[in-house]
Amino acid sequence: MTRIKLGVPSKGRLMEKTFDWFARHDVTLKRTGSEREYAGAVEGIGGIDLVLLSAGEIPRELAAGRIHLGVTGSDLVREKLADWDNQVASLALMGFGHADLIIAVPDCWSDVDTLEDLDAAAHAFRDTHGFRLRIATKYHRLVRDFLTREGVADYQITDSQGATEGTIANLTAEVIADITSSGETLSANHLRVLSDGLIHQSQANLFVTRAVDWLGTNAAFQTLVQRLNLTPPTL
Incomplete structure (x- = not known):
């Protein structure tokens, strides 16, 4: 056997x-x-x-x-x-x-609370900076599938295999998609989860x-x- x-x-x-x-x-x-x-x-x-x-x-x-x-x-x-x-x-x-896989933005983005807001911000970012808004994550497939379903398109994925919350402070990304359980690390890095930014509850x-x-x-x-x-x- x-x-x-x-x-x-x-x-x-x-x-x-x-x-x-x-x-x-x-x-x-x-x-x-x-x-x-x-x-x-x-x-x-x-x-x-x-x-x-x-x-x-x-x-x-x-x-x-x-x-x-x-x-x-x-x-x-x-x-x-x-x-x-x-x-x-x-x-x-x-x-x-x-743990929850979420999309988070900087606290200072006071006018970005939803995915619709993120989509508008992404278009404005590209017009201003000449390149697409960067989302740091190691969950490429889940993030792309989620954003496609939600109609967000004007972005690029930046691979991050660790310390993803620090990529914004390090100027290598503007937004993150990462796993969180308590939210404490997000708060410590001045990040906020979008109100409709839950991708998956794991x-x-x-x-x-x-x-x-x-x-x-x-x-x-x-x-x-x-x-x-x-x-x-x-x-």
Whole structure:
């Protein structure tokens, strides 16, 4: 019988909360090596291997079928996988890892409160400066899709893989699109979320791949789904 591979975040609070979530269902996940080793094990159900990965790697590994189940944020799945719901399915919302992907502008832009205002500001910015307003983000797909739906077009994406809130002060962007949970970092950097600038409300999900056709009949998978008290999706 083919063994099931379960991918979980390899460090930090996401890993800890994932381990706790499974433990509440009498499934023990644990590291088997040192803190520097990405080795782990699943206890309580046979036929399942634990794979420790970065949260950002898990969507593509699921889509490729190299892992069969994976815990990661819904924001990462939607960002990294085009047509994501044909490649993976959500088995469970896990109740942690909550964060909002939002669009924020400088506090001093007192006349920009909505996406319609942002669209007008973007046109004025290009007329004044000769180049398009820059939006710093690492969520290129989600931001582009959202702004296209909302009719905002006159902008350019600037890639930012860290400290996105600082890009405006550093004069490398005029607007940001980023994940926030408390809003404290935005406030500290004198930024304000647009009133209709919520792109996606993310949380950790237990996802299952659609890339293999035998998963639904695998005994270990069936046992795990029953132990977790979940309804298996149509794969």
